[in-house]
Amino acid sequence: MQLNYIANASTPSSSGRTIPVIDPSDGQVFDEIQRSSAQDIDAAVHAARQCFDAVWCKVSAAERGRLLMKLSAKVAEHADELAAIEQRDCGKPTRQAKADALALVRYFEYYAGACDKLHGETIPYQDGYSVLTWREPHGVTGHIIPWNYPMQIFGRSVGGALAAGNVSVVKPAEDACLSLIRVAQLAAEVGFPAGAINIVTGYGHEVGDALARHPGIDHISFTGSPGVGTIIQQVAAERHCPVTLELGGKSPQIIFADADLDAAIPMVINAIVQNAGQTCSAGSRVLIDELIYEPLLERLGQAFEKLRVGPAILDLDVGPLIRASQQQRVWDFLSDAQVAGIPMVAQGQIVDEAPETGYYQAPTLLRDVPVMHRLAQEEVFGPVLSAMSFRDEDHAVELANATKFGLVAGVWTRDGARQFRMARRVKSGQVFINNYGAGGGVELPFGGVKSSGYGREKGFEALLGFTTLKTVAIRHG
Numbered sequence: 264m265q266l267n268y269i270a271n272a273s274t275p276s277s278s279g280r281t282i283p284v285i286d287p288s289d290g291q292v293f294d295e296i297q298r299s300s301a302q303d304i305d306a307a308v309h310a311a312r313q314c315f316d317a318v319w320c321k322v323s324a325a326e327r328g329r330l331l332m333k334l335s336a337k338v339a340e341h342a343d344e345l346a347a348i349e350q351r352d353c354g355k356p357t358r359q360a361k362a363d364a365l366a367l368v369r370y371f372e373y374y375a376g377a378c379d380k381l382h383g384e385t386i387p388y389q390d391g392y393s394v395l396t397w398r399e400p401h402g403v404t405g406h407i408i409p410w411n412y413p414m415q416i417f418g419r420s421v422g423g424a425l426a427a428g429n430v431s432v433v434k435p436a437e438d439a440c441l442s443l444i445r446v447a448q449l450a451a452e453v454g455f456p457a458g459a460i461n462i463v464t465g466y467g468h469e470v471g472d473a474l475a476r477h478p479g480i481d482h483i484s485f486t487g488s489p490g491v492g493t494i495i496q497q498v499a500a501e502r503h504c505p506v507t508l509e510l511g512g513k514s515p516q517i518i519f520a521d522a523d524l525d526a527a528i529p530m531v532i533n534a535i536v537q538n539a540g541q542t543c544s545a546g547s548r549v550l551i552d553e554l555i556y557e558p559l560l561e562r563l564g565q566a567f568e569k570l571r572v573g574p575a576i577l578d579l580d581v582g583p584l585i586r587a588s589q590q591q592r593v594w595d596f597l598s599d600a601q602v603a604g605i606p607m608v609a610q611g612q613i614v615d616e617a618p619e620t621g622y623y624q625a626p627t628l629l630r631d632v633p634v635m636h637r638l639a640q641e642e643v644f645g646p647v648l649s650a651m652s653f654r655d656e657d658h659a660v661e662l663a664n665a666t667k668f669g670l671v672a673g674v675w676t677r678d679g680a681r682q683f684r685m686a687r688r689v690k691s692g693q694v695f696i697n698n699y700g701a702g703g704g705v706e707l708p709f710g711g712v713k714s715s716g717y718g719r720e721k722g723f724e725a726l727l728g729f730t731t732l733k734t735v736a737i738r739h740g
């Protein structure tokens with residue numbers, strides 16, 4: 264049984280209740296986590312506050328960096344163990360689970376190096392004054408994390424917060440807690456003081472809500488669905504608590520007739536099947552120049568048919584979805600497509616070894632999806648790619664911007680001037696030209712516009728959000 268991790272100690276929840284942990288590859292229960300309550304959040308916030316006031320605020324930036332570097336090395340040492348935990352908990356194929364563990368190593372390494380490079384400025388002002396700015400930590404930061412990339416999102420969010428001098432209380436998703444509990448234990452082993460990293464597990468409407476409402480939380484970093492993002496924003500507004508919202512996307516891959524299709528095709532496919540399509544920055548729409556619509560759909564269809572889906576441990580192209588309700592959600596989208604007469608181009612194959620009790624979905628390519636249909640507007644969060652054609656550049660921009668989201672976009676063209684025009688005109692937090700990062704890139708600021716959220720994580724930019732700016736004006740004559 265897994266316990267919370269508060270003040271560097273494994274701690275049962277006050278309720279004594281638990282939540283079963285299910286392996287998505289076979290649908291079987293293999294562990295349990297604590298079903299915590301507001302009381303447990305209160306204990307974690309108290310531990311974090313004590314740590315901040317008594318210890319962490321006195322630790323120099325260089326020392327914070329050394330600790331994060333040690334944690335990076337420790338995670339690297341335990342990368343296979345963490346990947347195996349994540350694989351079973353989340354159904355990630357081996358390559359994906361390992362990539363996530365290595366991304367965590369890299370996040371801690373990046374933020375270790377950034378700690379002592381975060382500084383304020385001096386501002387020219389009137390004669391007789393010196394004015395400077397300080398970047399100060401918020402204090403106790405709350406982190407609400409989704410289930411799709413627990414280690415990566417912990418790395419970018421908690422790594423950045425610690426580097427900027429904050430302490431943290433973390434609420435992982437109820438479907439994906441195990442790796443983060445282990446990472447917090449490793450942090451204690453390398454010397455993070457008690458209370459710097461606290462993990463409290465449980466349901467969002469119970470323990471996530473308690474975290475967002477707690478008056479001792481000075482900043483909330485929320486990564487998750489747009490609907491819950493709205494709730495967090497409203498709850499935080501009641502006490503004017505700053506919030507970073509990393510929400511969903513319906514990201515377009517825009518392919519012009521002059522594109523290098525040999526380069527584009529594998530990336531277009533990877534961007535929708537990676538993590539079984541359960542990626543905020545999944546390239547879930549492909550907008551194709553009408554001049555190459557038919558031949559490109561044929562090539563994409565052939566590639567889709569070769570994709571194989573099965574248990575995480577087999578390390579195929581696609582693993583299971585996280586849980587039964589997610590599988591049902593994808594089925595509902597596909598049945599809506601059928602009702603609307605949206606043609607299916609191709610589907611991958613679920614292998615015979617896949618247990619019937621696992622949550623599998625074959626990757627599916629749909630064509631001629633009407634721009635206002637929910638398959639072109641809403642996150643499926645499964646391996647379903649919606650294709651549509653465009654007439655010219657203006658039409659491509661219109662389609663690309665025709666959703667409430669704006670997280671990531673991919674543009675494929677050899678025309679240099681068009682690359683710049685498209686990068687300017689597409690409304691999203693990141694634009695990839697002739698590549699698609701699917702949210703990757705530890706160093707690259709990441710976040711959305713419109714309903715994809717606001718604030719940035721990753722890169723140095725994230726550190727600014729994890730600090731508050733103080734202006735100091737000294738009149739010395």
Ligand code: NAD
Nearest residue numbers: 408409410435436467468471472487488491509510511543
């Ligand atoms: P979710 O919103 O259901 O849950 C996210 C987290 O919020 C979980 O820890 C959950 O327990 C908690 N939560 C749920 N209700 C809550 C409440 N009322 N108060 C406080 N916390 C609550 O999202 P999910 O299904 O876990 O994750 C998928 C979503 O996350 C997708 O929409 C995806 O696009 C988004 N996402 C965004 C990014 C990004 O960086 N933009 C990254 C990954 C995932």
